[in-house]
Amino acid sequence: MRKLLFIVGPTATGKTGLGAFLAQKFSGEIISADSRQVFKGMDIVTGKDRPAGVRLHGYDLVKPDEDFSVAHFVAFAQPAIEKIWRRGNLPLVVGGTGFWVKALTEPIDTIAVPADHHLRKKLEAFSAPKLLKLLKQLNPQKAASLNASDRLNPRRLIRAVEVATHLQGLSLKVEKPLAADTLLIGLTASLPVLDARVEKRVGQRLKSGALQEWSRLKKKYRQDLPSMSAIGYRQLPDVNRWITAERQYLRRQLTWFKKVKEIAWFDVSSKNFRAKVETRVKAWYT
């Protein structure tokens, strides 16, 4: 069976570095699963590492003012993975965007319903209770299935209404999940270690010209674009707030990934952690 390797975990754990290491060992190619690194020109602040000698897919797919969501990601990544298999290589999906990683192997059944910007714009004026009421009329089951948090989340409610209004006419062709033998490697460390790494990384990005990149993009793009909501762009020039936002994000990622039971976790601050991972991958790969 074809093999598919995932490297996941919170920010600043060195996922790409490990990915490159494993890619060389096992003749692999990296697919980045990162919701902000898909944007061209957003390089320094989002921390795009480009390890030498490794094929890496998934960076710079669109311009910052273009749409790119899970659906686009799946549409891009699945064929990319197929091609890597055809070349006889091992695809390594590397990324911290949990939802995107999940979508690759667990199909989203409403993924075929595209964004209706006109409708969204109209619905944005509605309060959460009003949206919920509307959803109840269109799709009572969906409305009933929402938990307390989502019932108060306008963004989620708008999408649910959008799906409900467009679903009928559409012949749902659900994406096929990738049939593969998968291994999920999770990278982590103690919180103090992770926090320290975050701070260090921000420092490095500042040295590499993060401020210049930020001011360039700020002039060029509207601040309400999804791409511009990337951590760093929102907080700069306040460096401390940037660091805080990175740490908060790190914790959110941890919350997501800790629920994924299949992940084999490795502590990046333990000694020879790369060797340990390599051993684990080897056992699975051969």
Place this chain on the structure above:
RNA sequence: GCUGGGGUGGUGGAGUGGUCAAACACACGAGUCUGUAAAACUCGCGGCGCAAGCCUACCCAGGUUCGAACCCUGGCCCCAGCA
């Protein structure tokens, strides 16, 4: 040293006699998640308790009052201006 302002939670900052464990914000903690996911959203956040509730709090010490974070006296500290 003088004059004026001020000392409230992890932080900023409301509150100026009872309805205050203390608005609001931030930070922090725990979560949610099926086309914005580095997004959006929810809950918690003095102590004990499942809860009802109880206890300890608004620099310190006294005092006034049925009742004080809020009024008075003294002390300590901070800031601004003048010396």
